[in-house]
Amino acid sequence: MSDPVSALKNATYVADIAEIKEVGPVGMITLRGDLASKPVQKACMTAAGLKIPQQRHCFTQDGNSIAWMSPDEVLIICAYDDVAAMLGKLNNALKGSHALAANVSDARAVFDVSGPSAREVMAKLAPVDLDPSQFTAGMFRRTRIAQVPAAFWMPQEDMFRVICFRSVAQYVFDVLGVAAQPGSEVGVFRR
């Protein structure tokens, strides 16, 4: 079997105001179920060592993350090579419960947007209040980036991790590039 290739083979765009890098392949498992139920909570803990995050948050521990997608869905983010084993453990733990776990690693593309103006670059494309007082590390937001659905969170200040569908990876990379063009600082987000 060939090595997995991410949509843009880790393409990178570097500008003064921000750097955009396609990262991946990244492991991702979508899990649908009753997030308040014991079996689902136990399955996440057993398989990935993760607690169910708060509404609209992303929780990270030991390199694995879990993001709140909707009232009955979380996204587990892990190393690409760990997906099969983790999915096996999840399904094992969920035997007998009503839940759906599926590997969606290849359905997505992942970008890191970093740099001093990362917030501004994102705020040019997503209709989200990204003021430092409103959006902070640990929060997770599903929204749109320009014309396509996307989700993002801030693993750390000055850096966004963005997830979109694989088919529009090039589009998202390109619009992020336009938003990060030299001379386009907005200069509004102060800390």
Add this chain to the structure above:
Amino acid sequence: MLIVSCPNCGITAEETEFHAHGEAHITRHTVGSSDDQMETYLFMRKNPKGVHFERWRHQNGCGKWFHMARDTMTLEVFGTYSAQTYNPPKDLLAEIDAKRPGWRDVS
């Protein structure tokens, strides 16, 4: 462009994250229903000038459906609530009664 609050994920965001799906609380008629009931179910809509109960989906967000009570004239939003209900919540109806006395006679 409206701002909408999704009761499922707690986000308040602009309309471009959402999609409207028309009138809410329509009873599905099917096998065993009369032709008139089918016509009502499939085609007859209130289209009021004023208070309206609608179905919305947080399309570019959590993906969930919900209901919204809205004034189609002033665009005032009275509230949003779960899609898993046959009727608007009582407290919301009371609020609308207070804000728009007599609305039930119109819509």
Add this chain to the structure above:
Amino acid sequence: MSTRLATGGRLINKSNTVKFRFNGKHMHGYEGDTLASALLANDQMLVGRSFKYHRPRGIVAAGPEEPNALVNLGSEGKFEPNARVTTTELFDGLRAESQNHWPSLEFDVGAINKHLSRFLPAGFYYKMFIHPRPLWKHVYEPIIRHSAGLGRAPKTRDEDTYEHFYAFCDVLVVGGGVAGLEAARAAALSGARVIVLEQTAHWGGRTPVDGGEIDGAPAQTWIDATLAQLAGMQNVTLRTRTMGAGVYDHGYVLGYEQLTDHDPDKPGPRHRLWRIRAGHVITATGAIERPLSFAGNDIPGVMLAAAVRDYVVNFGVSVGDRTVVVTNNDDAYHTAFALKHAGLDVPAILDARDIKQDSEVMTQARALGIRVMMGHAISSVKGGKRVTGVTVCAQAGEGAVLEEISCDAVAMSGGWSPVVHLWSHCGGKLIWDEVNACFSPDPDRPPKGADGGQFVSTAGAASGSFQLDDALNDAFAAADGTLRCLGMKLPREAKAAKGSRREEAPMAPVWLMPQGASVKLREKAWLDYQNDVKVSDVRLAAQEGFVSVEHAKRYTTLGMATDQGKLSNINGLATLANALGEAIPNVGTTTFRPPYHPISMASIGGEARDAVFQPIRRTPMHDWHDANGAEWEPVGQWRRPYAYRRGGESTHDAVSNEVKNTRENMGLLDASTLGKLIVKGPDAGKFLDMLYTNMMSTLKIGKCRYGLMCNDNGFLIDDGVVARIDEDTWLCHTTTGGAESIHAHMEEWLQTEWWDWKVYVANVTEQFAQIAVVGPNARKALEKLGGMDVSKEALGFMEWADGEIGGFKCRVYRISFSGELSYEIAVNASVGLAFWEALMAVGEDLGLRPYGTEALHILRAEKGFIMIGDETDGTVIPQDLNLHWALSKKKEDYLGKRAHLRSHMADPNRWKLVGLETVDGAVLPDGAYAVGTGKNDNGQRNMIGRVTSSYYSPTLDKGIAMGLVHNGPDRMGEVLEFPGTDGVTYSARIVDPVFYDKEGEKQNV
């Protein structure tokens, strides 16, 4: 003549000379100039020709209300038509050309129109060009097209970039004059997040020119201090060169930031459109001075009084050596003082008011030696391309000339109108202010937002508070009220800034000068400079019955130009009201619509242009297709290969060869775009039985079934193969276009109707690259790659299995949309390209050739397989397509079942699917209609059917088609007539829609 003064000019830097060109002529100005001030400094009084009569026109204003001075700016990729010189900041190398004249600005042939002006009255176009009808296309339209429009449309691609920015705040203040700054200061003290937008490059608005003191110091001192205070606050964002363009529902405001217009070599986007969501909006947009309506008020050199003052004070530019001031209020006197102060001559102030007791300014004027003529007016202005003098008359009379005063400029003031646009955009109402003769925002009828409460307030002159102390108090109160609306509070110690006050005599409304001006004078008294609407036109409109202000506007075109009547609207309304004998408030205003001032189309598009105009979806094999001759077909946002051209093949030949090769050897299709939805749960079977017309719950694990989906109206919406994965899991394939919509459709029913059913759905469309390996050699190729058993015995038709092929983990479905032996193989998207290449390599000896969507269509059409979107169009039901076999009779209910019983659905006269074969082998035009006998109620020939799919079949070497025909299946062999749009009538025979391998032997081997 207009010229640069030796002293003065608070906004210019005389140590930095800036070179520019106007109509090719080299000129120079200074850093800080607008193009308007620089043109005036170069004695360029004539700057353009009017729209209709091509009258010579000069600069009238100093801000965005300028109606006349529009120019073409720049060239090629930086070309911009209709740029206002008053809002264009001067930069080195600027090139401007005047518009709307031929052959030159100085000598213009179109000006002949002005002599015809009595034949070009209001509604001229409507009256003139109606008859005779045939003249429209070849005579009237070309003439109008030639003469219509102001600037030229750009011919070259715009080389700049544009962007959006989403901003959020509690309080948005539009306008950076003293009222805006005061409102922002007060609001910010509460800790609210505040954004302040100022359309020009400077803060403070008019006050530094108009004078006055704030908190006991010159206004400029207070402005500087307040700015510094705001700039130091974390919760405040200040933006100059950013106009509040429009206020929309629920606190949505567009801000238009011009980043590089003043410095085109600066890197970065040219314009940024701020998409602001504000809790509350305070519009501190100031006021605009009104012209006076007298004969010759459009001659270059006649200017708004405040603009004359602006040019002197801000730019050190005098419009004329001898300026006559004509006014109905005290404010214009300050223009006379500014001119005097600059050493210029003011021969007279013609004050139309009848005031016995001198006000402060009148006394002051007389003290300066200025002749103040109360109750006097301009009868007419003398001059052509510039002012040479005015004739003076009594305002009360009909214009009898009392004397003539020679002058080279006229400063006029008809009073001030608050800029209410932003207040009105989203429903704020106005009241008529008798004292100031203007429409002001009605605080009792504000625009209302999402919660039903007020979300826009006005501050300062925008509220109709024209005195400095009133304006500042109003701004403070606006901030206070705003904070209350937001549930926030001013700190207790916060105090309003204290402004000085002038003792003024009341203004008196003057809508026509002189009051009883004769027709001859009225025909030269301009209301709307840009659209050439005169007092006489509005009167004519009223006379002809256009009593509604909205009708009169469209009939006369008053206020319909790019300035949207900023100067003309109130004067026009008043003129209409007078003509109708109505009070002005009874006539009302026209609707204020965004944007306040034109914004670039490109800024609205933002980043969405060129490669990212819209998202293009690519499969994992996209680049391979591109490198191997793919011609692309857009399928929704996807790009799919239409065909792969090899060597010198035409597209048509490539398609034919792909079809033949797939039937004879082997083809490969990228089917990754097909939707793949996992449906899982204890109620999944029951759920799918409701969604599909046929039974899915009984499908055996390991098997596939073709399914049809209808909506509850009964119409077909999708089809595809469903595979049973395990006891409670199904995988549903949808059409390419259906992946998202059918996923949403499933979620809709689960969330809004059957929310107690235990079913989860996941859209895994993009997780997989799916490749159809099709043709007699398909099995050989897979066996050569090695791995799982794909024999007929191990994997029969309509079965699926998980396994490995060529080292690739995969799921193989034995399904066929071509009628051939076919495997659809799903691998993870990240190895999709590698798997595709592995198949290409192994297929080399087996005659493998990839095929595109057109071959896919032909292959399915030869087999009579329907395609959602071709055979269906949202009005077609399964019965129309003879798909009764797929309608379960065992199920009590499914979406569409009851609807199929409705009378029209059950009508035996519905058109039904048949095959069509032309008698001569030609290809029927897609979409052509079959005509029957007789005519319908509209006198058109009766239609009895239409073509839904039509192709040239390379396999059969003739045209084949499918169509829906009235009683079609009962009319086998009958020949129908299909008139094409090419003038040819095609004859086609009704046949069985399965053209090839009717028994289905080829796919089941």
